[in-house]
Amino acid sequence: MKLIKNIGLLICITGFSFFIGSIFIGEYHLSQEKFDNWINNKGIKSEIFIADASNQLVGKTFSAFALSSKLIELAEKSSEIHQTNIQKWQTEGGQDEKINKEWSKVIWIDWSKVHKDFTFPLLQSTINSSAKNNQWLAFFLTFGLAIIGGLLYIIPDFILLGPAGIKNNKLFQHSATNRGWGGMLVAAFFIIFYFLLYFFPDFLINPILATNPISLALSGNSASQWFMYGLIYCSVMTVFAVKMYVKYRHNLYQVIRTTVVWFFQIAFAFLIPEMLVRFNQPWYDFKNAWPLNYTFFFDWNINSLLDSGNLGLFMLVWGILLTLVVIPVMVYFLGKRWYCSWVCGCGGLAETLGDPYRHLSDKSLKAWKFERYIIHLVLVFATVMTGATLYTYFSGATTVLGVQTTSLQSWYGFWIGSIFAGVIGTGFYPIMGNRVWCRFGCPLAAYLGLVQKIKSRFRITTNGGQCISCGNCSTYCEMGIDVRSYAQKGQNIVRSSCVGCGVCSAVCPRGVLKLENAPDIDRVNDNPILIGKEKITLNS
Amino acid sequence: MEHVVIIGNGIAGTTTARHIRKLSDKKITIISAETDHFFSRTALMYIYMGHMKFEDTKPYEDWFWKKNRINLLRAFVQNIDPHKKELKLNNGTTLAYDKLVLAVGSKPNKFGWPGQDLDAVQGLYSYQDLERMEKYSPTTKRAVIVGGGLIGVEMAEMFLSRGIKVTFLVRENRFWGGVLPEKEGNLISRHLKEHHVDLHFETELKEIIADENGRVKHIITKNDKQIECEFVGLTAGVSPNIAFLKDGDIALNRGILVNEFLETNTPDIYALGDCAEFHKHPTGRKNLEQVWYTGRMMGETLAQTICDNKTAYRPGMWFNSAKFFDIEYQTYGWVFAQLQNSEAEFYWEHQNGKICLHLVYDKTNKKLLGINTFGIRMRHEVCERWITGEKTMDYIMQHLKDANFDPEFFKQYENEIMNQYNQKNGTNLRVKKRDWKRIFALN
Numbered sequence: 001m002k003l004i005k006n007i008g009l010l011i012c013i014t015g016f017s018f019f020i021g022s023i024f025i026g027e028y029h030l031s032q033e034k035f036d037n038w039i040n041n042k043g044i045k046s047e048i049f050i051a052d053a054s055n056q057l058v059g060k061t062f063s064a065f066a067l068s069s070k071l072i073e074l075a076e077k078s079s080e081i082h083q084t085n086i087q088k089w090q091t092e093g094g095q096d097e098k099i100n101k102e103w104s105k106v107i108w109i110d111w112s113k114v115h116k117d118f119t120f121p122l123l124q125s126t127i128n129s130s131a132k133n134n135q136w137l138a139f140f141l142t143f144g145l146a147i148i149g150g151l152l153y154i155i156p157d158f159i160l161l162g163p164a165g166i167k168n169n170k171l172f173q174h175s176a177t178n179r180g181w182g183g184m185l186v187a188a189f190f191i192i193f194y195f196l197l198y199f200f201p202d203f204l205i206n207p208i209l210a211t212n213p214i215s216l217a218l219s220g221n222s223a224s225q226w227f228m229y230g231l232i233y234c235s236v237m238t239v240f241a242v243k244m245y246v247k248y249r250h251n252l253y254q255v256i257r258t259t260v261v262w263f264f265q266i267a268f269a270f271l272i273p274e275m276l277v278r279f280n281q282p283w284y285d286f287k288n289a290w291p292l293n294y295t296f297f298f299d300w301n302i303n304s305l306l307d308s309g310n311l312g313l314f315m316l317v318w319g320i321l322l323t324l325v326v327i328p329v330m331v332y333f334l335g336k337r338w339y340c341s342w343v344c345g346c347g348g349l350a351e352t353l354g355d356p357y358r359h360l361s362d363k364s365l366k367a368w369k370f371e372r373y374i375i376h377l378v379l380v381f382a383t384v385m386t387g388a389t390l391y392t393y394f395s396g397a398t399t400v401l402g403v404q405t406t407s408l409q410s411w412y413g414f415w416i417g418s419i420f421a422g423v424i425g426t427g428f429y430p431i432m433g434n435r436v437w438c439r440f441g442c443p444l445a446a447y448l449g450l451v452q453k454i455k456s457r458f459r460i461t462t463n464g465g466q467c468i469s470c471g472n473c474s475t476y477c478e479m480g481i482d483v484r485s486y487a488q489k490g491q492n493i494v495r496s497s498c499v500g501c502g503v504c505s506a507v508c509p510r511g512v513l514k515l516e517n518a519p520d521i522d523r524v525n526d527n528p529i530l531i532g533k534e535k536i537t538l539n540s
Numbered sequence: 541m542e543h544v545v546i547i548g549n550g551i552a553g554t555t556t557a558r559h560i561r562k563l564s565d566k567k568i569t570i571i572s573a574e575t576d577h578f579f580s581r582t583a584l585m586y587i588y589m590g591h592m593k594f595e596d597t598k599p600y601e602d603w604f605w606k607k608n609r610i611n612l613l614r615a616f617v618q619n620i621d622p623h624k625k626e627l628k629l630n631n632g633t634t635l636a637y638d639k640l641v642l643a644v645g646s647k648p649n650k651f652g653w654p655g656q657d658l659d660a661v662q663g664l665y666s667y668q669d670l671e672r673m674e675k676y677s678p679t680t681k682r683a684v685i686v687g688g689g690l691i692g693v694e695m696a697e698m699f700l701s702r703g704i705k706v707t708f709l710v711r712e713n714r715f716w717g718g719v720l721p722e723k724e725g726n727l728i729s730r731h732l733k734e735h736h737v738d739l740h741f742e743t744e745l746k747e748i749i750a751d752e753n754g755r756v757k758h759i760i761t762k763n764d765k766q767i768e769c770e771f772v773g774l775t776a777g778v779s780p781n782i783a784f785l786k787d788g789d790i791a792l793n794r795g796i797l798v799n800e801f802l803e804t805n806t807p808d809i810y811a812l813g814d815c816a817e818f819h820k821h822p823t824g825r826k827n828l829e830q831v832w833y834t835g836r837m838m839g840e841t842l843a844q845t846i847c848d849n850k851t852a853y854r855p856g857m858w859f860n861s862a863k864f865f866d867i868e869y870q871t872y873g874w875v876f877a878q879l880q881n882s883e884a885e886f887y888w889e890h891q892n893g894k895i896c897l898h899l900v901y902d903k904t905n906k907k908l909l910g911i912n913t914f915g916i917r918m919r920h921e922v923c924e925r926w927i928t929g930e931k932t933m934d935y936i937m938q939h940l941k942d943a944n945f946d947p948e949f950f951k952q953y954e955n956e957i958m959n960q961y962n963q964k965n966g967t968n969l970r971v972k973k974r975d976w977k978r979i980f981a982l983n
Contacts, residue, residue, distance in 0.1 A: 163734055522980065
C-alpha cells in the first residue's frame with residue numbers, strides 16, 4: 001500500500017513536470033499571412049509598428065518569450081514616436097484631424113492586458129510544438145498522469161490510515177500543511193499559475209492545447225485559457241473529492257456535501273455552459289449569482305443574453321431572481337451553507353483541494369475585525385460598480401459623477417476579480433487557509449452572511465455543558481471563527497461568515513456541536529446557562 | 541481593593557477568576573508554575589498528534605488577561621502563611637492576599653511500584669509531561685501503559701500516531717472496568733484491538749527495570765511476564781497535588797477538605813477542582829470528582845461566594861463524555877459498572893459492534909436513571925429533562941428522536957432500537973417524529 005502511494009506521488013509529480021515543462025517547448029514561426037491576419041483582427045494602424053515587425057519578425061522563428069517581448073518592445077517604440085508627434089503637433093496647433101488619426105495608431109500597453117489581448121492571439125496561431133501535433137498525448141502526459149498519480153496517492157489511505165474516523169494526525173508537523181517549505185512551494189506554484197493564467201496566457205499555449213481535444217468534443221470550439229482552467233478546476237476537485245471520501249467516510253454529511261458541491265461544479269460550471277455554446281447559446285453558469293458573478297450586468301453580457309432569444313431572456317431573469325429571491329429564501333431555511341459549501345465553485349475548490357489547509361486560517365479577534373471591514377467594503381464596491389454599469393447601460397453616459405464606468409469595471413476586474421479572488425484567494429491556501437477569498441473578499445458571501453445573521457433558521461447548536469475547550473473546532477474552522485469561544489459558554493454559534501461546512505462538528509471529540517435548521521426564535525441565546533449546576537444562573 | 545489570589549491556571553482557577561471579574565472590580569492574580577497562560581489540558585494529546593499547536597489550545601488570546609485586569613504570575617508557591625495572609629514564592633518574594641483560592645489540580649498516581657521514578661516512566665497531566673513524552677518518543681519502540689482509563693487510552697492513541705507500539709495493562713477483565721458496564725467495556729476493548737493495541741486484561745504491574753542509564757528497559761507483571769519497552773505510562777488515575785500543604789494549617793485528607801461553599805477549614809482560603817475533597821458531597825456524589833466540568837462549575841459557584849453572594853455548590857445531573865480512538869462516549873445520569881438491585885436496564889448494540897445505547901431505569905416505577913451512549917451523540921438538555929423530570933422508559937423510547945444530536949444525514953437507529961424494546965417488553969410502541977417544540981421546550 002505504501003508502495004502504491006509512493007508510486008502515485010511519483011506519477012503525479014511527473015505529470016506536473018510535463019505540465020510545467022510544456023511551457024518552455026515549441027517554436028513560433030511568424031508567416032506573413034498569419035501576421036497580416038493578426039494585424040487586421042487587432043485593428044492595428046501604426047505603420048511604424050507594422051513596418052518594424054515585418055522587417056524584424058516576419059519569416060523568422062522564435063520562442064514564446066522572445067516573440068512576445070519583441071512584439072511588446074516594438075509596440076512601445078512605435079507608440080512613443082506617435083505620442084511625440086502628437087505633442088509636437090499640439091504645440092504647433094490647428095492640426096486636429098491629424099492628431100486624432102495619430103491617436104488611433106497608439107498601441108496602449110498595460111502589463112495586465114497586453115499579453116492576453118495583444119500577443120496571445122498571435123502566439124496561439126503561430127505555435128508549432130510537439131504538444132500541438134500530439135494533443136491527446138499531451139493531455140495524457142500532463143492531466144492524465146497528474147490525475148492517475150493523485151488518485152494512486154490518495155486511495156491507499158483508505159487502508160493506511162486505519163479505521164474510519166478523524167484523520168488529522170501530523171497536520172501541524174508536516175511541511176506541506178504547516179506553512180513549511182512544502183506549503184510554500186505549493187503556494188508559489190499556485191500564485192505563478194494564476195499570474196500566467198490571468199495576465200500571461202501567451203506562455204500557457206501548450207497546456208491549453210493539451211485540453212483542445214476535450215474542448216472540441218464538448219463545445220466544438222478550440223480551447224481557450226478559460227477552458228483549460230475549467231478543466232483543471234474540475235480535475236482537481238474530482239481528485240480531492242476522492243480524498244474527502246477517504247477522509248470523512250464515517251461522516252455522511254461530508255460525503256453528501258462533497259458529492260453535491262462536486263456535481264454543481266462539473267455540471268453547472270463546466271458541462272452545461274460548454275454544451276450551451278455547442279448549441280450557439282451564451283456560455284452561462286446557472287448557479288453563479290451576482291455579485292460574485294460581477295460581470296452579469298456588464299453591457300456585453302446583457303446584450304448577449306438579449307440577443308439569444310427566449311433562453312437568453314430566461315437566463316437574464318433567472319440571474320436577477322437568483323440574487324433577489326432564491327438566495328435570501330434559501331438562506332432563511334438552510335443558512336448560507338446551501339450556497340457556499342454545497343453549490344459554489346469557489347467553495348467547492350476550498351472544500352476539496354483546500355481541506356488540508358483549513359487549520360491555517362487566522363482565528364484572532366483582530367482578523368475578525370479586519371474581515372468585517374473588508375468584505376463589506378467589497379460588497380459596497382461591487383454594488384457601486386454595478387450601479388454605474390447599469391446607469392451607463394440605460395442612460396448611455398460613459399461617466400458617473402466624473403468617474404469612467406469602464407475604469408471602475410476594469411479596476412474591479414483586476415483587483416477583486418483576478419488578484420483577490422484568484423491569486424490571493426487560491427494561491428494563499430497553504431499560507432492563510434482555504435477560504436481567504438470567501439472570508440475576506442467575496443461580496444456574495446457578505447450578502448448571504450447578512451441574511452444569515454439577520455433572519456435564518458440555521459445555527460450551530462452547542463450541546464449543553466459538554467465542551468472541554470480543547471480547540472479542535474476553532475482550529476479546523478476554515479472561516480476563522482473562534483467556535484470554541486461560543487461552545488465553552490454554552491452559546492449557539494450564529495455568525496454571518498459560517499459556511500456550514502460541518503467540520504467543527506466532525507472534529508469535536510465530545511459531540512458538542514450540531515449544524516441545524518430549527519425555529520428561529522431563541523436562535524441566539526445571548527444569556528446562556530451552562531447545564532450541570534442548579535440554582536445559579538449566570539451571564540457568561 | 542480586595543486582592544484575590546488564585547493558585548493554579550487550569551479550568552477551575554481560570555473560571556473562578558473570569559467570573560469574579562464579571563461580578564466585581566477586585567484585584568485578581570493567578571499564579572502558575574506550569575505555563576504562562578491558561579490552556580486546555582484535555583487537548584494535550586492533540587498537540588502531540590499534530591492536530592493542533594500549543595497556541596491553539598489556549599481558550600483565550602493572550603491580550604485577554606490584561607484587558608480583563610487579571611494578573612498572571614509564573615511562579616511556584618512554596619508555602620502559605622494563613623496568619624500573615626502571605627504566600628512565599630520560589631523566586632524569593634512574598635505575595636499578600638485577602639482571599640486565596642487553591643486550584644492546584646492533581647498529579648498522576650504512583651502506587652509505590654519499584655522503578656516508578658525512572659526516566660521515561662510518567663503520566664500525562666501537565667504540559668511538562670507532554671514535553672517529556674516528546675523527548676522520549678523518538679527513542680521509544682514500545683510503550684507500556686498501566687491503568688485502563690481515559691488518559692491511558694489517550695496515551696495509546698498518541699503513541700500509535702507516531703508508529704510506536706503500545707501494550708496496555710488493565711487490572712480488570714475489560715477496559716475501564718471500574719466505570720463501564722461489561723458490554724460497553726467489551727465494545728471499547730474490541731475497538732482498541734482494531735487499532736492494534738496489545739491489551740492485557742487482569743494484568744498488573746509489579747516492577748519497572750532500568751537500563752544502565754536509569755531509563756526503563758522492561759517491566760515485569762504480577763504474573764512474572766517480562767515486557768521490553770522504552771516508556772511506561774502511568775495512567776491509573778490522579779490524586780490531588782497537595783504535597784506543598786502537608787505541614788500547614790489547612791485540613792487535608794486525600795485532597796483539600798472543603799464544605800459545600802468550597803471553604804477550607806482556614807478563613808479566606810478556598811479550594812476547588814481536582815484538588816478539592818468534600819467532607820460530604822452536597823448532592824451525595826463522590827467526594828472527589830476530578831473532571832473538567834466539575835472544575836468549571838465549582839469555579840462559577842465560588843466566584844459568587846467570593847463576591848459576597850454566598851452560594852452552595854449544587855451540581856445537577858451527572859454527565860461526562862470522552863472519545864476512545866474513533867468512538868465517542870457520552871453519559872447522563874448514573875450508569876454504574878454493576879447494575880444496582882433496584883435497577884433494570886435496556887441495552888441495544890448495533891451489529892457493527894461499535895454503536896450502542898444503554899438505558900438504566902428504576903425497576904419498580906420504570907423511571908430513567910441513566911444513559912450511556914457510544915457512537916451516537918445525544919442532546920444534553922433533552923437527556924437532563926428526561927432524567928430530572930423522571931420520565932418513564934416508555935415515554936423515552938417513543939421520544940428518542942428528540943435526543944438525537946448526530947450530524948445531519950447520519951443514519952438513525954431509533955426504529956431498530958424500538959423494535960428490540962418492543963420485543964423485550966411485549967409492547968407495541970412507535971417512535972415519534974422529532975419535534976422542535978419539545979426539544980427546545982417552546983410554547
